Amino acid sequence: MSGRTSTLTLNLDSGAAECGDVVSGQLIWQGSDAPTKAEVRLVATASATGSGGADTQRSVVVGPAVCQLKSGEPARFELPVPAKGPITFTGAAMTVSWRIEGKAQAGDAATQIPFTVLPAGGLAVWAQQAAPPPQRDQGPR
Amino acid sequence: MFEGIASKTMDKPQQESEDLGLPLQFVLTDDGDRRLAMLTGTIGVGLLLVLVLVGVVAGADAPAWLFVGLGLVAAALLVVMFVNIRVWLGWGNPQLFLPSSADLRLGDHVVARFRRTARRGADTGGLEVSAWLEAIEIVGVGEAASTEHVSRTDVEVKLVSLVHRSVEADLVLDIPLGVTPSFIIEGFEMRWQLVVRIEAPNAPDDDSTFPVVVAPAVAERVQSGGSGR
Numbered sequence: 001m002s003g004r005t006s007t008l009t010l011n012l013d014s015g016a017a018e019c020g021d022v023v024s025g026q027l028i029w030q031g032s033d034a035p036t037k038a039e040v041r042l043v044a045t046a047s048a049t050g051s052g053g054a055d056t057q058r059s060v061v062v063g064p065a066v067c068q069l070k071s072g073e074p075a076r077f078e079l080p081v082p083a084k085g086p087i088t089f090t091g092a093a094m095t096v097s098w099r100i101e102g103k104a105q106a107g108d109a110a111t112q113i114p115f116t117v118l119p120a121g122g123l124a125v126w127a128q129q130a131a132p133p134p135q136r137d138q139g140p141r
Numbered sequence: 142m143f144e145g146i147a148s149k150t151m152d153k154p155q156q157e158s159e160d161l162g163l164p165l166q167f168v169l170t171d172d173g174d175r176r177l178a179m180l181t182g183t184i185g186v187g188l189l190l191v192l193v194l195v196g197v198v199a200g201a202d203a204p205a206w207l208f209v210g211l212g213l214v215a216a217a218l219l220v221v222m223f224v225n226i227r228v229w230l231g232w233g234n235p236q237l238f239l240p241s242s243a244d245l246r247l248g249d250h251v252v253a254r255f256r257r258t259a260r261r262g263a264d265t266g267g268l269e270v271s272a273w274l275e276a277i278e279i280v281g282v283g284e285a286a287s288t289e290h291v292s293r294t295d296v297e298v299k300l301v302s303l304v305h306r307s308v309e310a311d312l313v314l315d316i317p318l319g320v321t322p323s324f325i326i327e328g329f330e331m332r333w334q335l336v337v338r339i340e341a342p343n344a345p346d347d348d349s350t351f352p353v354v355v356a357p358a359v360a361e362r363v364q365s366g367g368s369g370r
Contacts, residue, residue: 085357086324121359
């Protein structure tokens, strides 16, 4: 009997977006018995700096965007980035981070990628100032 | 649950007839001194009346701790009322005139006009005005509840007028490009406010606080190639 490995992979068109813009990308299922649908969400998490407990975190979710999955075929999605933010930042007392989450509606397959939210008009400005590029760390689960 | 940017909570009366000779449209005002004085005075006087009522009804049977406790609280509130009334009577409500009702943006360069009038008995001679922007990170959840961190950016003050017991000053608001805009997420808040301090030798010193909103957007002057800090 051969082992079956299946993965859900998230690819973004860009690792950063501005407030009021959209984040887009594709979800790919590799393996047999693809789940019919998957959901993609944009999640912002605010947490007290230096603490890791769930009681010091609060999250806001945008979405979900529902994707129809077929094995090996990318499914496109788009989600709006809230015009009022918040932007990604690390402060003295708190941190706000964003991530994209993909999860099959059936089964345990899931994946997530960190994402950077900039102020409206910030992409060009930050590029001009040679700001560090947004972190991209794909990790299918 | 998700409230985005903190909304302005101050009174915003529109100035239509007053001509300052400047294209200023939007006014913020701060009558916190008067409101606090009225509130504490009302509660303090109310507690005194309760004391009298208890004394009349219960007489010598009333417990001493009740009189002492109520009396101390009433006295403290009346002291707060006196201090705030003194400030309020010394100075009229401060006003901040802004070019528009639009929120501030990152990299913005905005000139606001501050005005305050001294009431009878207050003297504007030797008066000094200073101002600064405060960015306050507020954490109100879990074991980190009630944590605040305040960052301060000094504001350039240009004294415009100091006549007839009235002080007017232009405040040059330069919003840095790399700061965090206003927001609220369920117990986490980034709050911005402008503080204007008047120090006068013959009137009580006073801080006027005006909440402002810094939107998560870069000012157009920066996007089009202008300089931003």
